[in-house]
Amino acid sequence: MTNRVRLSASLALLALALSFADAYDPSPLQDICVAVQEPKNALFVNGKFCKNPVLTTANDFLFSGLQVPRSTANPVGSTVTPVFVDQLPGLNTLGISMARIDYGIGGLNPPHIHPRGTEILLVLEGTLYAGFVTSNQLNNTFFEKVLHPGDVFVFPIGTIHFQINVGKINAVAIAGLSSQNPGVTTVANALFNAKPPISPGVLAKGFQVDEKLVETLQKKFWYYN
Numbered sequence: 440m441t442n443r444v445r446l447s448a449s450l451a452l453l454a455l456a457l458s459f460a461d462a463y464d465p466s467p468l469q470d471i472c473v474a475v476q477e478p479k480n481a482l483f484v485n486g487k488f489c490k491n492p493v494l495t496t497a498n499d500f501l502f503s504g505l506q507v508p509r510s511t512a513n514p515v516g517s518t519v520t521p522v523f524v525d526q527l528p529g530l531n532t533l534g535i536s537m538a539r540i541d542y543g544i545g546g547l548n549p550p551h552i553h554p555r556g557t558e559i560l561l562v563l564e565g566t567l568y569a570g571f572v573t574s575n576q577l578n579n580t581f582f583e584k585v586l587h588p589g590d591v592f593v594f595p596i597g598t599i600h601f602q603i604n605v606g607k608i609n610a611v612a613i614a615g616l617s618s619q620n621p622g623v624t625t626v627a628n629a630l631f632n633a634k635p636p637i638s639p640g641v642l643a644k645g646f647q648v649d650e651k652l653v654e655t656l657q658k659k660f661w662y663y664n
Contacts, residue, residue, distance in 0.1 A: 464534035464555075464618050473499040474524050474531035486619070487524060487531045500529035509541040511609070514662040516546030517602075524619040531619060538614045542567070542604035549625055550601045556621030558594040558614050560602070562586045565610025571600035599626060625661075632661040 465486075473495050474487030490499065502522050509518040520539040524530045536556070540548055542565065560569065570583035571594045585605065586592055594600040596617070604610040630642060636657055643650040 465532070466534075467532035471495060471529070472532040474528035487528070489531065490528070500527070502527045505539050508609075508611070509539070511541050511543035511546050514660075515549055516543040516604070517541060517548045519548065523621070533619060534617060536616045536619050536621060538616070540602070540612045540614060542602070542610040542612075544607065544609065545604060546610070547603040548601055549627060550599050551626060552597060552599055552624045553594075553616060553618075553621040554597060554624060556616040556618035557596040558600070558616050558621070560586075560592050560594065561613045561615075562588050562590050562592075563611045563613060564588060565604055565608055566606030567602045567610055567612065568605045569594075569600070569602040571595065571598040573598060628661045631656045631659070 469489075469492075471492055472487075473490040473492075475490045477484075477488055505520065505522065509520055511518050518541045520541075521536070522530075522538060523536045527536075530536055540560075542548070565588070567586045568583070569586055569592050570581055573580045573582075573595075574597075584590075584592055586602075602612065630637065631653075639650045639653040639657065642653045646653070
């Protein structure tokens with residue numbers, strides 16, 4: 440193989456690697472692209488339309504009040520306050536977002552998936568038990584850890600994960616995510632509260648349980664953050 444061929448092959452591999460590195464939120468093509476509501480009858484775009492930079496202000500890059508505790512008086516005992524592109528338009532095209540999670544005593548952030556982002560969690564107050572499950576390819580390996588203030592834990596993109604407050608006081612955590620709109624699929628809600636409903640026979644066979652149990656679960660009120 441000549442040096443020129445080796446160089447061409449190396450450049451091709453580099454280009455392929457860079458394309459995979461940019462496989463989720465695309466890199467911005469301008470300094471700023473503050474999100475605006477889509478015009479009526481507009482073509483659907485992968486992301487948000489951009490506000491005219493001349494009309495952009497500092498407030499487009501500001502979200503206030505994240506330090507305020509949220510009520511956790513709900514069936515799961517936790518509340519997520521997202522700061523995604525819908526809440527902070529200045530995040531558009533930047534590939535990042537964050538959230539505050541408040542947990543009452545025993546509060547659970549139920550098993551869920553972020554289909555478009557990896558999550559990194561920083562515990563500020565309290566004690567959390569957290570974990571995630573890998574895909575079938577890795578035999579659904581479960582990684583778990585008890586987290587204390589100052590601890591940081593990562594949930595890889597697309598993995599089912601959760602946190603529950605196992606301490607004696609309320610807990611607070613801040614999550615960073617590698618997408619302006621990481622998405623959230625709460626597992627129980629998606630399966631038992633789908634609209635229209637998934638056939639009870641499908642779920643009963645999939646979970647290897649009685650069909651009546653599935654029907655009971657489908658009749659429940661499913662709360663999600």
